[in-house]
Every structure is written in structure tokens, then in C-alpha cells.
Amino acid sequence: MGGQMDPESRGALKWTLWSALLSFAAFAGVTATQAVAEGGNPIEHWGVIVALGVIGGTVGGLVGPMIRGISFRFFKR
Numbered sequence: 001m002g003g004q005m006d007p008e009s010r011g012a013l014k015w016t017l018w019s020a021l022l023s024f025a026a027f028a029g030v031t032a033t034q035a036v037a038e039g040g041n042p043i044e045h046w047g048v049i050v051a052l053g054v055i056g057g058t059v060g061g062l063v064g065p066m067i068r069g070i071s072f073r074f075f076k077r
Helices: 007-037 042-075
Strands: none
């Protein structure tokens, strides 16, 4: 119990963090693009962009390990 993670847990953590980061960037990017497309300045809409980015990060963090498990089951056959 010296603070070491087993490889399975380390892999799940890595998938969680990467999927959360990618989803945050995707949601925030789409929201910023919509602000620009409507003729606005994305800096003026930073609250909405960050809020939707956080929602995306949460969804990605929850879905990432599930996708990892499904892909492992699918490709191990």
C-alpha cells in the first residue's frame, strides 16, 4: 500500500483523464465556434464556453472508462 497503482487502474485513470480533456476541448471549441459564427466575440461568452466545457469534461470522464472496457472486450476476442 505504498501508493502504487496496478496497471489496470492506471490504464483506467489514463483513459478517464484523456477522454475528459478531449471532451472538454471539443465542447468548448464548438461553443466558441458558434459564438464566432453568430458574429460575437468568444471572450464575451466565456462563461457559457467554460460551462459547456465542464459539462463535456464530465461526460467524457464518465464515458471514457466505459469505452475502454468495451474496446478491450471487443478486441481481445
